Amino acid sequence: MPSQFLSQPSPDASLPDENGRFGEFGGRFVPETLVAALDQLEDEYRKSQDDPGFQAELDVLLRDFVGRPSPLYFARRLTEKCGGAQIWFKREDLNHTGAHKINSTLGQALLTMRMGKSRVIAETGAGQHGVATATACAHFGLPCVVYMGEEDIRRQQPNVQSMKMLGAEICPVTTGSRTLRDAVNQAMRDWMSSVKETHYILGSVVGPHPFPLIVRDFQSVIGRETIKQSEERFGRLPDAVVACVGGGSNAAGMFFPFVAETDVPLIGVEAGGENDQPGRHASSLTFGRPGVLHGSFSYVLQDEDGQTDDVHSASAGLDYPGVGPEHSHWKTTGRVEYRSCRDDEALAAFDSVARLEGILPALESSHAIAKAMEVAGERRNDEIVVVCLSGRGDKDASEIQRLKEGGK
Amino acid sequence: MSAIDDLFKRLKADGLKAFMPFVTAGDPNLAFTAKMISRLDAEGCQLAELGIPYSDPIADGPVIQASYTRALNEGTRLKDIFATVSAVTAEIRMPIVTMVSYAIIFRLGIDEYLKQAQAAGIAGAIVPDLPVDESAELAAKCKTRDFSLIQLITPTTPRKRAIEIARNTTGFIYYVSITGITGERTELPGDLVENLKWLREQTDLPICVGFGISTPEQAVVLKPVCDGMIVGSAIVRRIARATTDYTDPAKVMDDVGDFAKAMLAAING
Numbered sequence: 177m178p179s180q181f182l183s184q185p186s187p188d189a190s191l192p193d194e195n196g197r198f199g200e201f202g203g204r205f206v207p208e209t210l211v212a213a214l215d216q217l218e219d220e221y222r223k224s225q226d227d228p229g230f231q232a233e234l235d236v237l238l239r240d241f242v243g244r245p246s247p248l249y250f251a252r253r254l255t256e257k258c259g260g261a262q263i264w265f266k267r268e269d270l271n272h273t274g275a276h277k278i279n280s281t282l283g284q285a286l287l288t289m290r291m292g293k294s295r296v297i298a299e300t301g302a303g304q305h306g307v308a309t310a311t312a313c314a315h316f317g318l319p320c321v322v323y324m325g326e327e328d329i330r331r332q333q334p335n336v337q338s339m340k341m342l343g344a345e346i347c348p349v350t351t352g353s354r355t356l357r358d359a360v361n362q363a364m365r366d367w368m369s370s371v372k373e374t375h376y377i378l379g380s381v382v383g384p385h386p387f388p389l390i391v392r393d394f395q396s397v398i399g400r401e402t403i404k405q406s407e408e409r410f411g412r413l414p415d416a417v418v419a420c421v422g423g424g425s426n427a428a429g430m431f432f433p434f435v436a437e438t439d440v441p442l443i444g445v446e447a448g449g450e451n452d453q454p455g456r457h458a459s460s461l462t463f464g465r466p467g468v469l470h471g472s473f474s475y476v477l478q479d480e481d482g483q484t485d486d487v488h489s490a491s492a493g494l495d496y497p498g499v500g501p502e503h504s505h506w507k508t509t510g511r512v513e514y515r516s517c518r519d520d521e522a523l524a525a526f527d528s529v530a531r532l533e534g535i536l537p538a539l540e541s542s543h544a545i546a547k548a549m550e551v552a553g554e555r556r557n558d559e560i561v562v563v564c565l566s567g568r569g570d571k572d573a574s575e576i577q578r579l580k581e582g583g584k
Numbered sequence: 585m586s587a588i589d590d591l592f593k594r595l596k597a598d599g600l601k602a603f604m605p606f607v608t609a610g611d612p613n614l615a616f617t618a619k620m621i622s623r624l625d626a627e628g629c630q631l632a633e634l635g636i637p638y639s640d641p642i643a644d645g646p647v648i649q650a651s652y653t654r655a656l657n658e659g660t661r662l663k664d665i666f667a668t669v670s671a672v673t674a675e676i677r678m679p680i681v682t683m684v685s686y687a688i689i690f691r692l693g694i695d696e697y698l699k700q701a702q703a704a705g706i707a708g709a710i711v712p713d714l715p716v717d718e719s720a721e722l723a724a725k726c727k728t729r730d731f732s733l734i735q736l737i738t739p740t741t742p743r744k745r746a747i748e749i750a751r752n753t754t755g756f757i758y759y760v761s762i763t764g765i766t767g768e769r770t771e772l773p774g775d776l777v778e779n780l781k782w783l784r785e786q787t788d789l790p791i792c793v794g795f796g797i798s799t800p801e802q803a804v805v806l807k808p809v810c811d812g813m814i815v816g817s818a819i820v821r822r823i824a825r826a827t828t829d830y831t832d833p834a835k836v837m838d839d840v841g842d843f844a845k846a847m848l849a850a851i852n853g
Contacts, residue, residue, distance in 0.1 A: 195717070205686055205713045207643040208749070209763055212740045351649065357640065364642040369764035371740060468687040468713070469640065481662045482691030483639040 191502070196385020199508060201501035204384040206364075206471040213371045218386040220291050225393075230286060237282050238397065241315065242272045244279075246398075248405040248562070253532035254549070261415060261555035263548055265565040266402050268426060269537065275567030276426045277308035280394040281377055285312035287390075288375040295374040296320045299363040301328055301356030301422070302493030302540060303335025304567050305379030310344035312377075320344040323362045325354040328492045331575045353486050356422075356496045360470050380423025381500030384471030388428075388500050395429025402562055403433055410560055416551050418443045419564035420544035421461070421514065422494035424503045426566035432502075435511055444503060445547045447489035448516035454479075458487040459516040460499040461507050474501040490519040490579055491539035493567075517543040523579065525549060526569060538567035539576070587679040587707040588732045588755040591630060592790040592811060601851050602630035602812030603803075604792060605819050605844055606683065608651035609634050610660030612827045614668040620823065621669075623837050625676035627844045633710065633814055636665060636684040643712045645767030647817040647824070654827060662688065666704040673705025681708040681734060681755070686718075694725050701731070708732025708755045716749045723752055732756075737783065739763045739773065747786050756790035756811065759783060761797065767817045769796035772805075780809040800850030807851050815847060 196202045204214060224230040238244040247270065251263045268276040281298075288296055296318050300306030306322040313320035322339055326348050329336050339346055352358040360383075367376045381388040381395075399417075406413050417434055419427035421444040431442045449457030457463065460475045467476040469484060477485040477497040489495040506512035522539060525546035529537050537545055541564070548563035555561065569576075585593075595602060605624050609617050617634075624632055635648065637655035644652070673680060682701065689697045689711065701709065708731055714722065716735055726733040732755025737746045740763055750757055761776050762769060776793075783791055793806055794814030803813055819840055826836040 203718055204715060205718060206715065207712050207738075208715050208736045209643070209738045209740050209760065211715050211717075211745075212742060351653070352639070361640050361642060365645070365765050368643060371763060468685070468690050471642075471713070473690075476687075478687070478691060480691065482685065482688035483656065484687075 191505070192385060192389055196389070198502045198505035201466070201474050201504040202385055202388060203473050204471060205468045205473065206384045207368060209368050210371060210384070214384055214386065216291060217287065220287055221386055221390050224287060224290060234283055234286060238279065242278050242282070243270065244397065245401045245405070246270050248402060248409065251533050254528060255552065257528060257532060258549045258552045260557060261552040261559035261561045262557070263552050264414070264560060264562045266398060266430065266562055268398060268564060268566045269535070269541070269568035273304070273308045273311050274570065275304040275308065275538065276395060276398060276429065277305040277379060278311060279397055279429065280391050280425065281305070281308040281312040283394040284375065284377040284390065285316050285318060288318060288377070289316060291375060293373055293375045294318070295370065296377055297323065297363050297366050297370070297374055298377045299323045299356065299359035299379060301359065301495060302491065302538065303328065303332040303339065303571060304493060304538070306344065307335050307338045307342070309377050310339040310342035313344065314342045321347055321366065323347045323349050323359040323366070325349045325356060325359050327354040328356065328359070332492055332571050333574065334571045355492065357484065364470070380425040381428040381502060382423040382470055382472060382498055388472065388502055391425050392428040392432055392502060395425050396432045398426065398429040398564060399431060399433030402430065406562070413437055413440050414562040415555060415559040416441045416443060416561045418445060418544050418548040418551060418561060420445045420494060420540050420566060421499060421503060422447065422458070422496050422540065423498070424500040426564050428500055428502055430564045431506070431512060442512040443547060443551060444512050444514045445543045446514060446516045447491055447494035447543060448518040449488040450519060455486045456488050457516065458489040458495050458497065460497060461503060461514040462516045466504065469498040472501050474504040475499050475507070490522065491543065493538070493540040494543065515547050517546045521546040523576065526576065535565070536569035536573070537565055538569045539572045541566045542569070586730045586732045586755060588631070588681070591679055592756060595630065595811070601807050601810070602792060603844065603848050603851050604631040604633055604812055604814045605629055606633040606635055606814060606816035607823065608637055608648065608655050608820060609665045609668070610637055610655030610658050611651040611820070611823060612654055613658050614660060614664055616826065616833055618668050618672050620837060620840065621672050621680070622676060623841050624844055625678045627841050628848055629678055629844055631678050631812065632680050633816070634669065634680050634682050636662065636682050636688055638685040638688060641685065643765055645765040645817060647821050648766050651820045651824065662692065666700050669706060670704040679707035680705070681710060681732065682706055683710045683712060686711050686714040689722065694722055698725055698729055698731055702729060708734055710734045710736070710758055712736065716752050719752065726754065734758050736760055739779065746783060750787040750789060753789060756792050757783070757787065758814070759791055759793045759810070760795045761793050762795050764795070766795055768798035772796055772802060777805070777809050784809065800846050803847055803850040813851060819843065
């Protein structure tokens with residue numbers, strides 16, 4: 177019986193190429209020390225894809241531990257408010273741990289054990305990936321260290337508490353802007369020293385090859401389920417699909433199975449922050465240029481010297497100056513349209529969904545919802561817009577309250 | 585023949601090894617960097633490695649990271665670094681190579697970077713985030729300009745790959761002594777000497793060892809199995825005192841100068 181949740185051959189499955197490139201983007205811009213570990217990871221990942229035992233084990237976990245498939249939900253009152261196309265939520269917020277991140281951390285934890293590695297490290301911004309990694313590690317009995325910027329520790333306290341309760345060690349990162357980018361740096365540095373016995377469970381479709389491939393594939397369950405559910409519910413595919421993009425993992429997982437369905441417009445939503453000025457947003461694809469950051473060639477926000485810009489987003493998970501290389505490829509080919517959503521638009525969308533649907537969406541997902549509401553408003557009421565509700569917003573409650581009170 | 589090839593040829597003829605101090609450009613400011621380089625040349629250092637400050641260095645430990653942050657906070661820009669180096673190289677004997685992230689080279693453009701670096705009198709580049717698999721374009725362009733592209737081999741590099749890296753290297757091979765980031769270590773790996781002996785048999789290129797080396801005692805152990813040694817954090821840590829302990833930068837330069845003397849004595853004494 178074919179796997180219910182894992183990668184099926186896709187028409188665009190040829191990317192990345194053997195050099196880890198999506199078109200011109202991607203590759204491996206890392207210290208030599210890490211190259212052997214990346215080769216080992218790629219090798220083990222390819223083997224796991226040919227191993228029915230691996231697929232079966234992950235399938236059972238995704239069903240019984242995560243609670244997949246996640247529902248496709250009709251947001252009736254939100255649709256009425258927007259007065260256009262029907263808005264449907266792909267409910268990744270209902271996964272165990274409250275976000276899509278668990279789809280990838282379970283797969284990567286299995287790979288960790290297959291490689292004979294005995295320790296896991298991870299970076300986290302919003303803390304969703306940290307919680308999902310700590311959860312997978314608790315489940316398998318692996319020691320887990322999570323790097324998290326001090327600023328993110330402040331604004332995502334509930335997730336910090338969860339990680340600790342799950343037995344993970346939290347390493348606060350105090351360098352740079354003390355956010356996601358600095359957490360990635362610090363995790364990479366740990367890995368430089370610990371690479372022989374440690375696997376780095378990267379949280380997004382960023383970083384050196386094969387991470388963008390592996391994370392996308394594990395997250396593609398989102399898009400595959402959405403296609404299946406759309407066919408069952410509507411007898412056809414949606415008329416547009418929307419997802420938020422920080423590093424871009426939920427969007428890559430949602431979009432990848434749709435890439436070959438060229439009639440379906442795909443819309444990625446970046447964090448527009450406060451305004452378009454450098455340092456006040458985190459829209460790498462909208463305002464950045466191709467360059468190198470964190471091991472990959474992709475769109476990045478940098479100055480003229482190649483120094484990474486400071487970025488801003490109310491949402492810790494989108495507060496990142498780079499983006500996954502496959503998104504850069506999709507931008508270049510035009511397959512995905514990328515828009516930018518401001519902090520205040522995301523907060524307004526959060527309020528609408530809370531009051532009209534009884535759902536607290538993550539601030540990250542609220543960016544996607546804000547633009548999905550726009551897209552729906554431009555379309556006929558027999559059309560269908562699916563938005564990836566990538567995570568739940570309980571973690572954001574106190575930060576949203578703080579922002580509403582003036583943000584100090 | 586590049587300045588680096590020429591240097592190692594002379595050292596070999598004289599039975600000497602290279603001591604290569606690392607300093608961060610712009611830490612605490614470029615005027616200091618210029619004087620520090622001149623001082624290290626005057627002490628007899630054979631080669632200097634100049635760190636181009638970068639916002640997101642993955643291979644560097646806390647000491648060098650902090651120096652990059654200080655330099656960037658000081659407003660150090662690439663064009664100012666090249667201008668400073670240009671003035672210094674005219675007056676010193678030792679060649680200078682830069683440790684520079686590929687993020688910086690790519691942003692300026694490979695051709696433009698090489699043009700400006702060479703015009704400033706820089707002899708080569710170490711690009712710590714550009715493994716050999718991604719280096720073809722830069723390596724080809726360095727070759728036409730006779731600009732050395734120093735590639736790194738590490739303890740995690742499989743032996744077959746090490747040979748491949750050596751084949752694609754010019755100037756010298758940078759052997760990373762430890763599996764980890766830059767920073768002083770009290771103990772170096774037990775198999776380091778064996779690994780260097782093995783590498784010596786695979787290539788005619790000079791082999792320099794870096795990461796973790798910080799004392800004359802370590803230099804004595806390593807000198808029979810390499811052609812040079814690179815010391816970074818032990819120097820940058822001393823330079824950091826210019827912004828904390830000392831009001832007189834000359835004291836810092838004396839401190840670093842004395843350290844360089846001790847290392848040179850251990851390496852070539």
